[in-house]
Amino acid sequence: MLSSGRTGRDEIPTAAGELPVVGHLPILYRDAIGLLRRSRSALGPLFWVNFGFAKRRLFYLGSDALDVLRMPEMVTDYPKHLKDVVGRSTTVQDGALHRHMRSAISPSFSPQSLAKGASATMASVISARIDGWLRQESFAIHPAMLELTLEIMLRVCGVPARDLHAWNRAYCELILGVYPIPGRLPGLPAYRSARARAWIDDRLRELLALARGGSAAGSFIELLSNARDDEGEPLSDQEIIDNVRALLLAGHETSASTLAWIVIHLARQSELWSAICEEHTADPDAPVPMSVREAHRFPVSHAIFREIMRLYSPGWFIFRTVTDPITLHGRRIPRNTPLAISLTCLGYDPSLFPDPDRFDLSRWKDRASSPGPLDLAQFGGGPHFCLGYNLAYIEAIQFQFTLVRALRRAGLIPYLRGPSPKQLYLPVGRPTAATRVAFRPG
Template sequence: MKAISAAPAAPGTLPLLGHAVALLRNPLPFFASLPASGDLVQVRLGPQRVYVVCDPELTHQVLRDERTFDKGGLIFNRIREALGNGLGTCPHSEHRRQRRLTQPAFHPARLPGYARVMTEQISAVTGSWRDGRTVDVFPDMQAITARTLVATMIAGAALTDTAFTEMLEDLNRTQKGFYKRMFMPPPLDRLPVLGNRQYDRARARIRRNISSIIADYRASGTDHGDLLSTLLAARDPVASNGAGEGLSDTELIDQCTTFFFAGTETTASLLAWALHLVAHHPGIEEQLHAEADSVLAGGAATYDDLPRLEVTSRIITETLRLYPPGWLLTRTTTRDTRLGGHPLPAGATVAYSAYLIHHRADLYPDPERFDPDRWKNGRDATRPPRGTLLPFGEGARKCIGDVFATTEATLGLATIAARWRLEPVPGAQVRPSLGSILSPRGLHMRPTPRTSGDRAPR
């Protein structure tokens, strides 16, 4: 029987600050180093303790036991502050009802229609590229994913270009505020300094704009065939307080805000990192281009092409391993419990990191190497163990939009590969951005059209 003892502390604790300096300066190497200290490691943020799960089996336990390890803690509390109490942030007590009401919007039968919108937006944004003219990749990928979300979620809203740009700017300000505010104890988070004012204005304006769109939808009574229309029509036949209950306006605002944030930032980050990695691995780039030429012959990828885009799919999976967008998340214990033989009190913050698990050398040999063939059929002896890839979480709280996201990323990467070759700008310093989403900063590339002579016949 494993002895009961307190979880070990991570090395490098500073007086008063704890590990806050390491987490703000260089969090990824810090988290990747924690397994050397134990399966469950204490990290301090000032006076607060966070228990970081470093073992895959314990991570599964946390993700699957949502009654004991509920949504909450330092990160989720900040995300809930901005996005509200939607499907991704609500507590266990509300999750099943919200999942039943939102699931119809993500039914597999809707995916071909969503994919058509994705293809249109991918072609529109990348069609504006010019030979040799430097592009800032991440904002362009954001434009694709945000326009896709608008077209699939609120197609009847008829947003102007100005309103769309405003929503995207507010989204960026809010996302960047999550991680920093995790280190900002009250009352510092309420001081009227510029950063706090910008953050508060951005999150309030997003919710106000979505509220106005919902009011217009209710007033018109028109079914636009989009996600919001589906949510408005949804009824819960097993609601505890009355069959046929739907989502309130506040709940609709929370869901739409959550879907807009998650569906824009995470997929844009995934696509941008994939383009960056491919450009730095010529052999893999050659395989990707060969597949795009064979399957697409210069055309845009569609839903029907997905089964044949095997190389593209493996690249997306390996990118998710190296740069999982939601790289660090937290839960809170609802009762006194034990994890890995260590006692945890009720109300403790437990953090888990897909990045940490994905970069363990015992699970992924040579973990820093970009190797899409890890996921190739026929390599079962060297494939990573089942359940060690966690970019969308696991269990009942696994991301509802995981297939939506990977479909969009696969269509985007294949379409770009069929039409363009992206070259890194010499001297560009590409780094992960410090925030709740692991997005690339400084990713500038030069597109060169791939002519018909470069492609194999379809």
Template sequence: MRHGFVAGRCELSSPSMQALTNLLFQLPQKETHRDGIPILPGGLPLVGHAPFNIGSPLTFLRNAASKVGPLFWTKNMGGWSLVCMGEPGFELLKNRVTSSEFIREQAPDFIGDSLLSRDGVPHRNLRSAMSGAFTPRGLTSSGAAAISAEVIEASVASLPQQGPFSLLAETQKLALDIIFRIMGIDRSELDAWNRNYRDFVMGALPVRIDLPFSPARRASRGRRWLDARLASLISAARGKPDMKGTLAALLAARDEEGNALGDADLIQNLRLLALAGHETSASVMAWLGIVLAQRPDLWEKLRDESMAAPGLPRSPEELKRHPFAEALFREVLRMYPPVAFTAREATEDLVLHGRRVRRGTMITVPIGAYGYDPAFFPEPENFDPSRWMGRRVPPSAIETAAFGGGPHFCLGYHLAWVEVVQFATAFARELTRRGVRPQLAPGAAPPKLRHLPFGQPPKKTRLELVRAA
């Protein structure tokens, strides 16, 4: 029997969002096309379509595409952006006719000169040096997978015994704890790292006014603290040849030319990829728990698989013992993508959906929308882990589009995969040991996907643990 998952269905068929999109098309506008490509109606003075794109961008963009087609202009505070839906948009992520280097100028303090803002040879050299530490085997050999399992088991064991609680708050703490532990940070410093990291991420906001207590001032202060501590960690790690974890693996890594990573590259990328990357794992873990709280049938399957295993997986071979936990990870990622969209700048004139696009155009690629495309996923509004079971080939590039694509595919993808499978297994084993199962707290409605900026469940969503039948 196939079960429809109501929370996923509500996200794409929200009556309020549909009504809002219909309203936009009734508003008068002076220009209807730009370079022969439709302009999405309803842009407001100064802010354009930005207010309508906040919170539910995937619903907004899909509704817009149903009205004007897969290629259309939107306007926001930063200017015009061309939205490209469908497979032609995904092809742009290969960076054959596009670039990511504009990100350095748009977010110099937050992104900086990291992997995300490099292209060509500089990007290839840096990624070749870093990628080994983040593969499944690299995570095993460095001890990172074992550290992750240890943190997750301890965190799940400390979940509240009684009363409603926010699973997102719990997964955010444990995901950040994992990152800090695999970087060799002492437990006694976790609160300070967490506090300064939270200040640092303020740099992702488009507010550049530098005043006391402003986001820009807090972000700058947080970055200085993190950079100083990362430099100290790197210096200390260089004197510990037997040290375990991802930082030690990165220090030992070499690029295609045999060069080691310099301190500046390590700091830039650890600050962004290692720290900011934990948000995606935390989001997927929280959504997974919320799904299980609404689907007893899925809970029972996960429970049976988890209890049959000797423990949490710590290697690629052990991951194979948890096919259902992996299927849950992939289906949650498909329906609740942590990132809604990314962007690229055209480096030459090109043709998209039969229309000519000029060099220098900023193009939005809605990577979170591919999971809802019926061309790739039949009945996309149904939460159905069985679509991932029994497959003989790994997921295609577009099936993992929630983590990007092309040369900038997320370096932390495998770490997230390992973490979420470990979390699902530990969650099921610990709750079974207690004789309880998860369910939504009384009065709680199934949460909807919102991106502010990550696709996390609302923090007010509460779970409770009830006696299992």
């Protein structure tokens, strides 16, 4: 949606650093959260950001962002190039259609369902991958995590192991569609993404046909083929394909970033490595956690996961559009205004998290209460809260558990090789691809 950057008679400021044509896109790629924090400090919590090619969006960074996100005047509004990637999945829907799909899909992501099936698959894949890394001199951490998390998601969906390389290549192409670069000529991101989507959808139709024929028992696709919404209505084939494609993309891209940053911090903070090792020494015979309840037995690992998500949330903002006039920070925001809310920035608000740039496990480790909406803000809020939250949480705790046990058995500790990593923000937040990790005796 195009916008002049004005709302009624009030002119709301634009973030500094805007360039012709590409707008803030270069800054967003390398320092999105820095740009948002600097802009909030200089301009207040309401300002325009240009995503390039005249696609401007009004950012709101108030401490009440979660409440704003739940306002009835807000609807999901993903740009067309992103809708081309995720299709008509729950990600981009509101209202009756969203409720239909979400109520049918949610039971497959319940802690009980995960404990019965996906958790064992995750544990097996994680263990095999870590064993492979131990035989390498060093490895690029983020690409390795992308392969790990995609394999987990594909195995859960029933994809044969022999096809993993082709699926990994297809998803690397699919996510190119996230970049708002116009044109669909061969070689351009939109063209390559559309071609990858067609390949993925063809394979998903084959898997769905197998599931409907009873040849994919226990897989996630088989569960969705039998799923019913609150009214007893099934999902259509296209609804299953769109949602599985989107879940595979979001489920592995976001988790890969989170796991990569966990390893990076364990590798560069010796006191953090000591703390997690001490946690495992206290109960050396504990089995790998297979449920949310079992994962809660590891408070250090839990705190590491929470602090990584606070500082390095992969999905750093949410698309919305205003359907009726509202007031934000004393400004009237007219209908049809394209809005963006960065829940990630809540994690850097010093009034909510003192000394926000400091990595501090005590924010989470000594808490007696369960995480609340603010603590889970990186996973969204309201009806669009992340379906895969429980999966991501168990995966992160299992990963830390298995990594520590494997390295301790081998008498090794992780360390970073090469320059200190930085966070990049497009297509999602992630560490620089060149960041390498190795293991040494310790």
